[in-house]
Amino acid sequence: MSTLTQDKIVCKNVFGSDKLFDQLYPSFIQLLAKRHWTPIAVAEKAANFLGAEDNVRVLDIGSGVGKFCLMAAHLRPKASFHGIEQRKSLIGYAQVARETTGLNNTNFINGNFTQIDFRKYDHFYFYNSFYENIVGTEKIDSSIEYSWELYNYYNRYLYKQLEMKPTGTRIASYHSMESEIPLSYHVVGSEMQGLLKFWIKI
Numbered sequence: 001m002s003t004l005t006q007d008k009i010v011c012k013n014v015f016g017s018d019k020l021f022d023q024l025y026p027s028f029i030q031l032l033a034k035r036h037w038t039p040i041a042v043a044e045k046a047a048n049f050l051g052a053e054d055n056v057r058v059l060d061i062g063s064g065v066g067k068f069c070l071m072a073a074h075l076r077p078k079a080s081f082h083g084i085e086q087r088k089s090l091i092g093y094a095q096v097a098r099e100t101t102g103l104n105n106t107n108f109i110n111g112n113f114t115q116i117d118f119r120k121y122d123h124f125y126f127y128n129s130f131y132e133n134i135v136g137t138e139k140i141d142s143s144i145e146y147s148w149e150l151y152n153y154y155n156r157y158l159y160k161q162l163e164m165k166p167t168g169t170r171i172a173s174y175h176s177m178e179s180e181i182p183l184s185y186h187v188v189g190s191e192m193q194g195l196l197k198f199w200i201k202i
């Protein structure tokens with residue numbers, strides 16, 4: 001068996017379980033997985049909801065090391081998945097994982113989500129990336145600023161951006177307190193004992 005064939009088999013197999021997938025990353029990143037990275041079971045359900053139609057552009061707000069985007073891109077090759085993450089180091093790990101898996105329908109942007117144009121995206125994935133700003137919560141690292149003021153600002157900003165999106169816009173939220181979801185979005189499904197919710201703007 002050629003090395004190229006072996007590499008393809010390895011890449012295909014990483015999508016089979018969280019343990020295998022997380023091995024795409026260094027050991028200290030793997031240790032953060034249970035608390036901070038989207039589980040494969042959640043990514044599968046969210047990807048099927050957000051990427052149900054061809055050619056849609058999905059934005060992951062606070063994409064970390066890119067686990068959701070990569071899993072979703074693998075499952076829904078006719079949709080594209082984009083991650084915005086303000087930690088440059090995490091973007092680096094996401095890009096390496098993308099290159100390893102050979103997925104070309106996902107990309108990662110280093111920056112704050114308040115700096116991007118929401119009009120470029122059709123649907124959104126949100127794994128409560130603002131939660132770290134709450135005092136006493138576990139942080140990924142100390143490379144960014146945390147505060148209640150930022151938590152409230154980010155929630156208000158996302159709410160306003162989502163409110164401006166057209167009817168039919170979809171959101172998959174995981175572990176959300178839902179304060180960032182406008183009243184114009186209605187829950188159309190729920191999984192994982194209510195931790196994962198699916199929303200559509202009516």
